[in-house]
Amino acid sequence: MTPTTENETTPTPDINALREEIDWLDAEILRLVKRRVEVSQTIGAARMAAGGPRIVYNREMDVLARYRDLGPEGRQLAMALLNLGRGRLGR
Numbered sequence: 815m816t817p818t819t820e821n822e823t824t825p826t827p828d829i830n831a832l833r834e835e836i837d838w839l840d841a842e843i844l845r846l847v848k849r850r851v852e853v854s855q856t857i858g859a860a861r862m863a864a865g866g867p868r869i870v871y872n873r874e875m876d877v878l879a880r881y882r883d884l885g886p887e888g889r890q891l892a893m894a895l896l897n898l899g900r901g902r903l904g905r
């Protein structure tokens with residue numbers, strides 16, 4: 815590790831700017847989640863109208879795998895997304 819000199823300072827994070835970024839990120843995440851729900855419900859309705867199943871487990875396993883990086887919370891997040899897509903039928 816490089817030794818620090820007396821003149822080196824740790825930069826102070828700009829909390830207000832970072833909070834603005836968080837607000838923006840949350841708005842984007844919400845927009846994307848709402849779109850995901852729409853797409854998932856459209857697929858589900860079309861499949862069921864054609865006599866297919868409500869749930870496709872291998873696709874859902876792929877979705878769960880995508881969030882594995884985030885650990886147990888990733889699983890909860892993926893499950894929440896899947897449940898949102900199921901709407902009232904999934905409850």
Ligand SMILES: C=C(O[C@@H]1C=C(C(=O)O)C=C[C@H]1O)C(=O)O
Binds near residue numbers: 858869871895899
């Ligand atoms: C969207 C689909 O329908 C359902 C919803 C899924 C999802 O929200 O990711 C995945 C699989 C299906 O259970 C699909 O089959 O792709």
